[in-house]
Amino acid sequence: MTGLAWITFGLALALAVVRIPAALRRENRLMLWLFALVAMAVLLSIEGPYLAIDAALGGINLANLILRFLLYGICLLMAVRISRAFNALGAQRILLGPWGLAALAAAGVGTVVSFLLLGRLPSTVGLAAGDNREWFDLYAGLGRIYPSFTGLVLVPSLVRHARSSGRAVLRCSAGLLAAGYLLLASTNTFVLMPASWVAVMQTMNYSAVLLLLAGLAIIWIAGVAARRRTLAKGLPRNKSTEVKN
Template identity: 40%
Template sequence: MIEILQWTTLAVCGLVAVARIPEALKGRNTSLFYIFALMALAILLSIEKPYVAIDQAMGGINMANLLLRFVIFGAIFFLGIRISKAFGATGAYRLITGRTGRLALLIFSALVVVVFLLMDTAGSSAGLVSVSGKDPRNYALVEYYGAAGRAYPAFVSLVLLPAMTRAVAGRLPVLVRIAAGLLGLGGVAIAFSLLFPVIPPELGALEFVVNYTAVLCFVLGLALIWAARIRQDKRAGSTSSFTEK
């Protein structure tokens, strides 16, 4: 079940990224291409067989997991910019791109790297499962590492959530309000991931469901915004709308 969800999510992200290539080559809405491409790469690095193959090529010390964390940071950064500009959330945009956002990115990035270096990371293992099982020290460090990796995406998601709530309750086109609802749900799922350390081991599969629900909600939400822009352009014969900001 989990593997099907992983490959399905990868296929959706990959197909949307490929569909965005023509527009990106023309310099139009390139942030969308970056978001979908980075999401696809993140999903690929989350699947065991591709992960192990990539990590073995990088030395077999789980550097692929560290790469995964920064790919996610990049995707969520571009996502935050795209969504805040699309919905006119200037306050959220300033928080994400300004001093507060840059400081948050720097702190959480540094924490991820420091904790990674403290772990015994030898032996490629998707999700650092084998690293966590080595001893109590590594188990604790993997938990801290995961928390640091989830903190920045949660920060961006919570910053965007008020704007998504206003958009859903507003008078925007139906497609856009649905998109805002999906984006907001994705943000809630990411924020919920901060609770992963208190989830009992027997409910570990819930973590995968939450993570991939967030990704799918973001992808579908952005795709609906894209569809709404195309629909509006066809009706108005204009290339200027809030979805292009």
């Protein structure tokens, strides 16, 4: 699955690069940071880069802990960005309200504690279970539960937009994002899969990321196209004539 991982990394990096001009104009820098963080997270999931970075950090799998917190940050930023794009104010209130922030804090504390209780393990991408299987399962589970929470909060609104009579480009984006989040949520079934199904698990993980990136990219492209149409007509730019990007 290394090829799929590099494709995902390349797409995330390309999306970050094309956002640089807009960021320099102080236009929605959130998207630049979001795509850059996704690229960093995918890079840390590839064996060669992971081992090199972790070796520089002492070879005790700190790179994996960093990856976990990158994923938490990415999932929250992405969910907030999508909730704004589709005007899902209820989802945004959940994500940034007491329940959402409590879920993030619990995931963060649980991740650090379970990582420490795992003890020192050989530096390996994906992290080996070692002798402390219970703590490993908690550590791995938290890395899937919180991201799934951020997505499932959004799914009802995304499905409604995908089935609406609105613009096709936005319905397509909503459909891709909903599919990506549902696939992400399905990764919680990994605990039921035999260890030999590594390829299946990796395919599910990277496919979910690709679907989410594709959905975000379509939102951005739609926004660029809307602005160009507005400028071509000689009209002043305003929020009602463009997609929120």
